[in-house]
Amino acid sequence: MLNFSTVFVLSYLVLFTTSTPSTPPEIRNCSTLQDLVEFGACVPLISDLYECTANHNSEPPSEHLENMALLCEKTISCLSRVQCRKGIEAKAAFDAACDIVKYRDTQLQLCIVGFFKKVYLAKEMNETSCFKDYDFLEKDMTKRSEAYTNGKQCFLDYVKESCNESSIEFFSKNYEKFVSTITTEPIDTTCKSSHDLLNSFQCVAAAEQAASSISELSKFGVCMSKIMNEKADLSRFECLGGMDFYATTTEVTCEKYKTKKSCVKSVMSDICGEAAVDDYDKIVDIVVSQFECK
Numbered sequence: 001m002l003n004f005s006t007v008f009v010l011s012y013l014v015l016f017t018t019s020t021p022s023t024p025p026e027i028r029n030c031s032t033l034q035d036l037v038e039f040g041a042c043v044p045l046i047s048d049l050y051e052c053t054a055n056h057n058s059e060p061p062s063e064h065l066e067n068m069a070l071l072c073e074k075t076i077s078c079l080s081r082v083q084c085r086k087g088i089e090a091k092a093a094f095d096a097a098c099d100i101v102k103y104r105d106t107q108l109q110l111c112i113v114g115f116f117k118k119v120y121l122a123k124e125m126n127e128t129s130c131f132k133d134y135d136f137l138e139k140d141m142t143k144r145s146e147a148y149t150n151g152k153q154c155f156l157d158y159v160k161e162s163c164n165e166s167s168i169e170f171f172s173k174n175y176e177k178f179v180s181t182i183t184t185e186p187i188d189t190t191c192k193s194s195h196d197l198l199n200s201f202q203c204v205a206a207a208e209q210a211a212s213s214i215s216e217l218s219k220f221g222v223c224m225s226k227i228m229n230e231k232a233d234l235s236r237f238e239c240l241g242g243m244d245f246y247a248t249t250t251e252v253t254c255e256k257y258k259t260k261k262s263c264v265k266s267v268m269s270d271i272c273g274e275a276a277v278d279d280y281d282k283i284v285d286i287v288v289s290q291f292e293c294k
Helices: 004-016 033-054 062-079 085-103 106-125 141-150 152-162 165-183 194-230 250-259 261-272 280-290
Strands: none
Touching (some): 033 062, 085 194, 106 165, 141 152, 165 194, 194 280, 250 261
């Protein structure tokens, strides 16, 4: 479970620590009166954001996520005006922490999980689509980055067709940052980064797609087992053309699910009911792929 309070405490401490190695040494310290005034103007926002996260230590309800997202936006905008060391360091820290808040939005989560499910389905079905053309699931982060960069239009087209308006707006404005987050492994190994969160969505999608496939295959398998075990007279199905339906050779299997695909669907529907063929096309395409039918 993501601990929001911990994430923001770490960001909050940036205000009171020495400069980090990631900040270029030529960046000046916050020493002028203007720097201190600009930085001081952000402190109330930072305190409000910290208090908001402290009150919801693990999984904030949706209305508080919206409030946190708004506070994040205001805080980062404020810190952007502080062009000295502490301001730059604080903005970087809050940028990273606030990314997690954004990706915890329910609609954004559904959008991302839905995308991964499309990718898994395309691989499972061996179908020709942009979801299969780009290796969005690549474990090598450099190659994954290339996939998201080259497959940008594929991703954004999916978002436009399948996600709500706020998700469409988010990705149209933040796609490059999203790609950087999902393809850059964090230095932090506590598994509380936005990179880890996005990868957890990939796991959710894999589990949901697997469960869906098992359910579909179960109905299909039960029906086909019934037909094969009972060995009913199928001569009334003229579309079979005298084929030995009960033979188990690769040739007959390919004939069933490729050449006579529509006919076999009619047979199953007639004997087992429409529910048995709900996802017939998807399942037989998998069978054809597995048997490498010509």
